[in-house]
Amino acid sequence: xxxxxxxxxxxxxxxxxLGYEVVRRVSPQLHTPLMxxxxxxxxxxxxxxxxxxxxxxxxxxVVVLGSIAITAAMINVxxxxxxxxxxxxxxxxxxxxxxxxSAGENSPKPQEPxxx
Amino acid sequence: MVDCSAPIFAAxxxxxxxxxxxxPMPSYVVLIYxxxxxxxxxxxxxxSTPRTARVGVLAGEIGMxxxxxxxxxxxxxxxxxxxxxxxxxxxxxAIPMALLVPMTAVPQQIAMFHAFGALAAxxxxxxxxxxxxxxxxxxxxxxxxxxxxxxxxxxxxxxxxAGKLQELLPTAPMGYPLQNFxxxxxxxxxVIAGALVVVYPANALVFPIFIALCLLxxxxxxxxxxxxxxxxxxxxxxxYAGLSASAMGFVINNKLLIIGGALEGSSGxxxxxxxxKAMNRSxxxxxxxxxxxxxxxKADDIYGGxxxxxxxEEVAAILDGASRVVIVPGYGLAVAQAQHATGxxxxxxxxxxxxxxxxxxxVAGRMPGHMNxxxxxxxxxxxNLKEMDQINPEMExxxxxxxxxxxxxxxxxxxxxxxxxxxxxxxxxxxxAGTVIVIKRSxxxxxxxxxxxxxxxxxxxxxxxDGKKAMLDIIAELEKL
Numbered sequence: 001x002x003x004x005x006x007x008x009x010x011x012x013x014x015x016x017x018l019g020y021e022v023v024r025r026v027s028p029q030l031h032t033p034l035m036x037x038x039x040x041x042x043x044x045x046x047x048x049x050x051x052x053x054x055x056x057x058x059x060x061x062v063v064v065l066g067s068i069a070i071t072a073a074m075i076n077v078x079x080x081x082x083x084x085x086x087x088x089x090x091x092x093x094x095x096x097x098x099x100x101x102s103a104g105e106n107s108p109k110p111q112e113p114x115x116x
Numbered sequence: 117m118v119d120c121s122a123p124i125f126a127a128x129x130x131x132x133x134x135x136x137x138x139x140p141m142p143s144y145v146v147l148i149y150x151x152x153x154x155x156x157x158x159x160x161x162x163x164s165t166p167r168t169a170r171v172g173v174l175a176g177e178i179g180m181x182x183x184x185x186x187x188x189x190x191x192x193x194x195x196x197x198x199x200x201x202x203x204x205x206x207x208x209x210a211i212p213m214a215l216l217v218p219m220t221a222v223p224q225q226i227a228m229f230h231a232f233g234a235l236a237a238x239x240x241x242x243x244x245x246x247x248x249x250x251x252x253x254x255x256x257x258x259x260x261x262x263x264x265x266x267x268x269x270x271x272x273x274x275x276x277x278a279g280k281l282q283e284l285l286p287t288a289p290m291g292y293p294l295q296n297f298x299x300x301x302x303x304x305x306x307v308i309a310g311a312l313v314v315v316y317p318a319n320a321l322v323f324p325i326f327i328a329l330c331l332l333x334x335x336x337x338x339x340x341x342x343x344x345x346x347x348x349x350x351x352x353x354x355x356y357a358g359l360s361a362s363a364m365g366f367v368i369n370n371k372l373l374i375i376g377g378a379l380e381g382s383s384g385x386x387x388x389x390x391x392x393k394a395m396n397r398s399x400x401x402x403x404x405x406x407x408x409x410x411x412x413x414k415a416d417d418i419y420g421g422x423x424x425x426x427x428x429e430e431v432a433a434i435l436d437g438a439s440r441v442v443i444v445p446g447y448g449l450a451v452a453q454a455q456h457a458t459g460x461x462x463x464x465x466x467x468x469x470x471x472x473x474x475x476x477x478x479v480a481g482r483m484p485g486h487m488n489x490x491x492x493x494x495x496x497x498x499x500n501l502k503e504m505d506q507i508n509p510e511m512e513x514x515x516x517x518x519x520x521x522x523x524x525x526x527x528x529x530x531x532x533x534x535x536x537x538x539x540x541x542x543x544x545x546x547x548x549a550g551t552v553i554v555i556k557r558s559x560x561x562x563x564x565x566x567x568x569x570x571x572x573x574x575x576x577x578x579x580x581x582d583g584k585k586a587m588l589d590i591i592a593e594l595e596k597l
Contacts, residue, residue, distance in 0.1 A: 016381060
């Protein structure tokens with residue numbers, strides 16, 4: 001097996017594993033921003049589009065395809081990051097704090113009678 | 117096109133492009149790429165809780181910016197005019213897309229971003245093929261095949277998904293005779309065409325046919341799937357978009373791309389597993405299963421004479437006597453744009469010392485986590501948004517459960533009736549609360565097309581109204597008390 005392919009397969013397998021472990025810990029609350037953030041990150045393909053487009057002696061077809069790819073990937077990068085941040089900005093902690101003596105972690109009403 | 121082979125492959129003369137077809141990167145670029153890869157991993161790690169999530173976005177942005185700038189300094193990159201023009205167009209187009217889209221329309225916007233990302237990956241693969249063609253080794257050609265297949269099918273598939281989410285395309289499941297045969301045959305033909313590209317890279321005809329088949333397969337795969345399955349579909353397309361970017365990393369031998377794509381690939385994979393589990397269905401069933409015409413009981417047998425209807429005044433009176441309330445939102449809440457009215461009701465009840473929690477089913481809404489974003493938009497603190505497994509054990513201590521725009525995810529038949537078409541699907545057990553108030557425009561069935569015995573339950577009251585108007589009317593009545 002050619003050396004590049006071999007090291008690339010290692011990187012892919014380990015990155016997929018890392019992704020699985022990291023993403024598994026993301027709160028379900030944030031699954032929409034998660035999807036939009038991972039999508040923005042995978043638009044790193046813009047790097048490949050730039051490398052393909054900028055090389056000398058390219059046939060015109062390659063420059064056209066590469067340029068469209070750069071536009072599409074940049075939409076994905078900028079749009080993805082901006083929208084993720086716009087969503088995350090809205091996630092706020094409780095503003096009205098219960099009094100300090102409250103033991104109930106989620107009940108904003110400290111005098112809540114316990115039932116059941 | 118047929119005679120193009122000579123000029124197309126002229127680039128091979130350039131010795132720098134022979135042997136791996138890309139020159140080795142300078143060390144500083146490699147190091148910046150490594151730093152970017154680490155920032156991407158940290159970015160997802162910091163996304164795990166809302167507290168650190170925005171730092172995560174910043175880390176991702178820095179990694180991305182560094183990688184793009186480093187790429188511009190690659191020695192092989194010599195011509196900047198098209199890069200700058202194309203990049204600028206992308207930035208200008210992206211800003212309104214990201215900042216103006218209403219939160220209810222986020223799923224279709226994300227589907228469009230998937231489409232753009234996948235298109236970029238697919239086009240780079242195509243450009244690589246036309247730039248280097250026969251000089252590419254077999255393993256690179258195979259990687260181009262994967263990149264193109266995943267990229268082009270995600271491109272058209274995501275556009276179809278966005279069309280369905282925007283309701284430009286019919287949202288009902290669209291089956292046709294031999295649907296699965298046609299889809300699988302198209303996939304098979306794409307794979308064969310891809311294999312022919314690998315075997316006969318110099319043939320000018322095979323590659324365009326391969327592209328066309330991949331584009332067609334994306335449409336055929338997503339078109340028959342109904343709106344209710346969109347959470348799984350979007351997650352799946354998310355995964356494919358990532359894998360196509362990763363395949364591109366194999367093509368141009370760039371490990372940063374492999375990592376960035378693999379992160380998205382596994383994220384989409386996990387999310388689609390979660391969605392399937394929350395519907396008690398398999399991948400194969402979502403993609404290829406026809407939704408069976410429900411063999412359930414007639415709606416009239418269940419509902420006949422057992423439906424108790426209430427108005428805003430009565431609901432307000434019930435809420436006035438409650439101390440613990442759970443609100444269960446569904447896609448109907450998004451359709452009715454009721455999130456802000458729901459937020460107002462939340463504030464009002466809290467001010468009256470009522471404990472209000474939200475019970476969120478994983479497949480409520482049109483994509484994973486969609487409801488959380490909408491409720492966060494309405495200024496509801498995230499501590500009050502509970503997952504299904506967190507809220508269910510509490511349900512017996514809840515005085516009032518308000519269901520707004522949800523149906524199948526609160527259908528007790530899924531839990532109690534083994535013959536139900538949705539048997540085994542996990543639900544939010546609102547029927548165990550003291551009183552259930554269901555806000556719904558009519559008794560029409562949800563996505564599963566089956567009646568919901570909850571509506572006829574002893575402790576269930578139906579409030580027939582639009583989701584937003586109902587909330588505002590309840591608020592008005594509560595304020596009088």
